[in-house]
Amino acid sequence: MTAAVLTVSDxxxxxxxxxxxxxxxxxxxxxxxxxxxLRAVVADERAxxxxxxxxxxxxxxxVVTTGGTGIAPRDVTPEATIAVCHRLVEGIAEQIxxxxxxxxxxxxxxxxxxxVREASLILNLPGRPAGAVESLEAVMDLLPHALELIAGKTxxxxxx
Numbered sequence: 001m002t003a004a005v006l007t008v009s010d011x012x013x014x015x016x017x018x019x020x021x022x023x024x025x026x027x028x029x030x031x032x033x034x035x036x037x038l039r040a041v042v043a044d045e046r047a048x049x050x051x052x053x054x055x056x057x058x059x060x061x062x063v064v065t066t067g068g069t070g071i072a073p074r075d076v077t078p079e080a081t082i083a084v085c086h087r088l089v090e091g092i093a094e095q096i097x098x099x100x101x102x103x104x105x106x107x108x109x110x111x112x113x114x115x116v117r118e119a120s121l122i123l124n125l126p127g128r129p130a131g132a133v134e135s136l137e138a139v140m141d142l143l144p145h146a147l148e149l150i151a152g153k154t155x156x157x158x159x160x
Contacts, residue, residue, distance in 0.1 A: 085115025
């Protein structure tokens with residue numbers, strides 16, 4: 001299973017801050033047998049995010065973003081994701097928020113989305129390293145099956 005990680009951060013894209021979230025998410029994916037084939041950093045600019053998402057979907061089945069999912073004026077990752085996806089998978093984002101609210105009420109401020117673009121699944125995560133990894137872990141067990149379904153493997157397995 002191939003994966004790409006996109007960090008959305010003005011300060012990281014300008015080199016003013018070290019990206020900690022992207023590497024943390026990549027490590028969590030590696031621990032779960034994903035092959036992280038691409039990593040990138042982009043500014044909080046809708047057009048740039050959309051362009052990079054499209055590019056990353058060409059090379060990876062799972063594209064995970066970190067950052068830009070809140071309600072601040074420059075948080076536009078969800079809008080960029082929605083613009084490039086053909087279908088949304090609301091339940092995955094709901095599961096992330098549900099798990100997050102158990103730790104902090106601020107998780108309710110997340111606007112993160114999840115969606116399908118061609119044969120890839122795009123998943124938005126928060127920008128803080130701990131929050132990003134916790135959010136990913138909340139849905140990690142769903143991701144392989146979701147990727148199988150997107151690939152057309154719809155036969156039912158025991159327990160599903």
